[in-house]
Amino acid sequence: MSPGADPRSVVARIGELEAAARTALSRRVVDYVAGGAGEEIALGEAVDAWRRYRFAPHALRDVTGVDAGVDLFGRHFPSPVGVAPVGYARLLHPDGESALAAGAGDHLFVLSARSDAAVADVAAARGTAPWWYQVYVTADRAVGEGEAARAVAAGATALVLTADTPYVAAKARQGRLRTVAPGADQAPATLADLRRLTGHGLPVLVKGVLRGDDARRFLDAGAAGLVVSNHGGRQLDRTVATADALPEVVAAAGRAPVLVDGGLRSGHDVLVALALGAAAVLTGRPPAWALAAGGGPGVDALLTAWSAEVAHVLGLAGCRTPADVTPDLVRRG
Amino acid sequence: MSPGADPRSVVARIGELEAAARTALSRRVVDYVAGGAGEEIALGEAVDAWRRYRFAPHALRDVTGVDAGVDLFGRHFPSPVGVAPVGYARLLHPDGESALAAGAGDHLFVLSARSDAAVADVAAARGTAPWWYQVYVTADRAVGEGEAARAVAAGATALVLTADTPYVAAKARQGRLRTVAPGADQAPATLADLRRLTGHGLPVLVKGVLRGDDARRFLDAGAAGLVVSNHGGRQLDRTVATADALPEVVAAAGRAPVLVDGGLRSGHDVLVALALGAAAVLTGRPPAWALAAGGGPGVDALLTAWSAEVAHVLGLAGCRTPADVTPDLVRRG
Amino acid sequence: MSPGADPRSVVARIGELEAAARTALSRRVVDYVAGGAGEEIALGEAVDAWRRYRFAPHALRDVTGVDAGVDLFGRHFPSPVGVAPVGYARLLHPDGESALAAGAGDHLFVLSARSDAAVADVAAARGTAPWWYQVYVTADRAVGEGEAARAVAAGATALVLTADTPYVAAKARQGRLRTVAPGADQAPATLADLRRLTGHGLPVLVKGVLRGDDARRFLDAGAAGLVVSNHGGRQLDRTVATADALPEVVAAAGRAPVLVDGGLRSGHDVLVALALGAAAVLTGRPPAWALAAGGGPGVDALLTAWSAEVAHVLGLAGCRTPADVTPDLVRRG
Amino acid sequence: MSPGADPRSVVARIGELEAAARTALSRRVVDYVAGGAGEEIALGEAVDAWRRYRFAPHALRDVTGVDAGVDLFGRHFPSPVGVAPVGYARLLHPDGESALAAGAGDHLFVLSARSDAAVADVAAARGTAPWWYQVYVTADRAVGEGEAARAVAAGATALVLTADTPYVAAKARQGRLRTVAPGADQAPATLADLRRLTGHGLPVLVKGVLRGDDARRFLDAGAAGLVVSNHGGRQLDRTVATADALPEVVAAAGRAPVLVDGGLRSGHDVLVALALGAAAVLTGRPPAWALAAGGGPGVDALLTAWSAEVAHVLGLAGCRTPADVTPDLVRRG
């Protein structure tokens, strides 16, 4: 049987999940998930940016046994699709981060610093599957550092420093859903914060990188990897799309793994990201909708179908594994 | 009288044929013909890609006696427009491949490996006109090779190895119309399969080429020609349009003839293809609609009008024959 | 008073004239004037092509006494806007070419080879104003050559050989309005025809040039000037727009004057043409509509307003005369 | 608290102000403010031109205490957003220029030569805040020069010579709202006029520059600064957008400050202008609508919110001050 033969596309699936979630959730929560900063220009362009690339697939290559799996920092994942940090998951589902963590299964999972759940519960939901912890720098440094230390103690296998949030950007359609505890408000993170985080002995990734010179600076300061991201269009508006920023960051990053998020919605999008040099991708809103619509099992079903679609298009492109994907597979449309 | 003076354009004709066919056929068969893989992005872009090119015609050239004929592998054809392999033609018309083969007349005709008709009947329908046979590699090599051998014995003058189908891609709007016999399911073809096919002593073309490096590899392995194709948008979605891939393949192919298919719908489109270096073009859906709407005579009428339109625009562009068409005739719009 | 201060734009005027003409004329005549070849793609793009260019005007330049006049082959014209050859003008107005010729006043006027009027009547309508005569090559050479000789005898000051019409292109929306006399049907013109025409001792321009290499060939064969034209989108469809072909022809033409037609509808368009190197422009459909809507006086009013608008925008761009317009005035939008 | 945290965007604010002004004003006055020259193509493109640029923000930079202030000719301003000269402000509000001048507060304010108010009253409304005076050259030089001298005497700190108005352009939707006094009609300004103006000992800026070579000429003739402007699309139509002309002028200007106006409507637009090299921006229609809708306080509220948004996006882009903004912050979308 051919890999990923389910004719229902992931794009269609995500559309259905979002529709179901919009029915299940209040308007305010929908706006919280769906919204972006400013005039939502970056938000609107993220999806299309991936879709502008075109493939020049290889023919006559033996793709028997195509396999979408990837390795990151010594751990194996069944596909390059992972779950991005999404704050306040309990707004989406009563079991919040725990359900999300469980649904992610063997896929890469990044727990948000703005988690409603106890980190121990999330760790338990992961079982033996690896998970990463996302860090916000706080005005009172002690608060954010305490959170990071607790996550490390609970078994996180990597730390992700979100670097694009010196303060939370104005979002027109987002009401004031909740207040963070005093001192827990984000503060501008600096290179010093990054250096301090590396002291935990775990790989530290910097999330929110959109430029090659920044990438170089962060790796020189001790980062082990980078996440190209504009925070899903939720911080500075009118940024370059992550699909367009990715090649510059990859070129600057040398051998360090570069992940990317923002607007990815299909196996084809993931194939583009791989061709542009991504080691893996993260996805935020799609698993959020899946969580709201179907809890942990909904998240699992989405990631399973998505990984199958990645394998399906890998083979059609003449690639047996993500490692076979080279930059010349894509042309800018 | 001026060549091709019928004011009804081929674009308009094909529109009418498709409309008539949609009336005559069941929804499932319409979807089988019209549909594409994934989100049908490659399908949708194929037609427009040809239409983006613009002509810089020559003035004051004597085009008296303009002639659209071409030679391929030592045989003459009245125009560069040929019929692409289309599987399961009996879904379209009771006389299936035989009617299609007869309607193609002296034009180039490629019989599909997924033919409902006996190869001998198709050969008979061709009379003295040349025909090529399209080959799929099967998991059980013997099945596909037996089919090819039978076609060679029946008088095929060239073989066309379809190379873009390691497995059939997921198509959202296509139901499971029929099952192929066990073992007849496509398997990933390889260079070894290509080399083996050349053993029949006929020219072997590789169909489904979208890259210059692949083109070079295939010719080095013994291919006599290439067909630039993305399978009519029915395999990997979001590929480059064949109109855009053609120049790269032509540049790599040296003196080997390069054909192209996908989205060609007018004499103007064919003129673009010639300018981009194609030796000839194939067309799939238009003769399929013509077959459904009018049987073999419908196919004949379409190809006759199309060839006349090719001659008409050749002359208006200052070219007496396809050989007069040079790359500088087109500019990318 | 500022030059060309009438706030009603030429674009708006032409719109009104076309609307009035459509009311006055039969559907068949409207289609004759408005229509184009093939799918009318070249027709549709002609107007927009001029509108894509943007100006980088000069500031702080003394434009007192701005003057739009130009000289061509030793004769002075009040502006660079002239009337293109338009066949069968009697379909538009009972006084046909004579009214058109009179309405053109001191502006450049080119009489069509497909004139309904006697050449002597047209000459009379021009008075002392110069006029050019457009030539078609005919299958029976004697026919076309006789027409040209009669025009020369009647006082034409230049000949214009239309070179893009080896035969009349198929036009979907144009009925068979009339039949030309036997032998009067166009035949493919050649360099030999051009050379023969130069024997009359008048400047000969070649009309229908879209390429630099053709331009060079024609000038080498004795042409005194060129008209960049795609016949108003009435011959080969999907040609490059004349606005886009103009610079290449100008570059090849050296000091020979290059005129251009196709889709020009405003003083701004003319300013673009001047910046791209045109010595003057011709206009076909706008004076045709003006003739149908208001006879000779309608044509006069249009050309007067258009010339005033050319002067108006010249001054706003910091240019006192067409000679002050340099290529760097425009940027491709 | 994060800078500029008001979630209501400046784009939205301006939309509301325009809507309110349109209710308050007569159709003729609305057309006077909103309209442009010719077909209003330059007018329509001005806003979008800024919005086509995309940001590549810096992450992990300490932006604590972000400050949008700028210095120009030795004076400090709270933000790079200033008020452009807008003629006949009394049409918008009974207190006209005085209310506008007061509402501008500490922001840069340029008084129009077509002011309804006595220059002394405007000077009084400014208090200690600096203001610049815009000059038109008049056919009778004495008129314009007398106006300039009076403004200098009243305390203007710089002069702005509008250079794109040799005469007022035709505007289709603008009625003849009022007649200027005889002799007060604009005349083509020249380099000699610029040189004479520098005699007042104040910095003289040339407004209406769209080309690098012009910029160089004006600085060589004694200009102290430049304003890239196409007069809000009110003079020559189809000019390059000021967002597109700015880099060329900045490159030519060396160390002289370059301001820009036309279509700026948000903090993001201002960030683009800074990245393209602007020292500050001017805005015309937005404060005009604010004046009509809310008088001086309306103007003040708009400028305050706009400056806060500039600070907000500066910080999100990783810049503490306008001086931190470098050209590589933007990419052309």
Ligand SMILES: Cc1cc2nc3c(=O)[nH]c(=O)nc-3n(C[C@H](O)[C@H](O)[C@H](O)COP(=O)(O)O)c2cc1C
């Ligand atoms: C509702 C929501 C909450 C988010 N919360 C966080 C967060 O707490 N920390 C963080 O680094 N990113 C957060 N993000 C950004 C995501 O990690 C990710 O960058 C973004 O969602 C990717 O874009 P996508 O939603 O198009 O996949 C959040 C995004 C959303 C939609």
Ligand SMILES: Cc1cc2nc3c(=O)[nH]c(=O)nc-3n(C[C@H](O)[C@H](O)[C@H](O)COP(=O)(O)O)c2cc1C
């Ligand atoms: C209904 C249908 C069946 C097809 N079957 C085959 C096939 O059996 N073998 C093959 O190599 N290509 C097959 N193709 C692809 C065509 O040979 C050709 O590449 C494609 O139709 C060209 O695009 P066009 O339809 O726009 O002309 C099929 C296409 C269609 C539409």
Ligand SMILES: Cc1cc2nc3c(=O)[nH]c(=O)nc-3n(C[C@H](O)[C@H](O)[C@H](O)COP(=O)(O)O)c2cc1C
């Ligand atoms: C109704 C009509 C008749 C024409 N007849 C002639 C003709 O007899 N000879 C010729 O050289 N061009 C002829 N042309 C082409 C014009 O000379 C000119 O190239 C074209 O109209 C320019 O495009 P425009 O109509 O957009 O200005 C004709 C065009 C029209 C619209």
Ligand SMILES: Cc1cc2nc3c(=O)[nH]c(=O)nc-3n(C[C@H](O)[C@H](O)[C@H](O)COP(=O)(O)O)c2cc1C
């Ligand atoms: C109603 C109106 C009146 C104007 N009057 C003048 C003027 O008297 N002098 C001048 O130099 N520019 C004048 N301008 C142009 C402005 O100074 C400025 O260049 C333009 O408005 C900038 O574009 P914006 O409106 O999109 O911000 C005027 C603009 C408007 C809209």
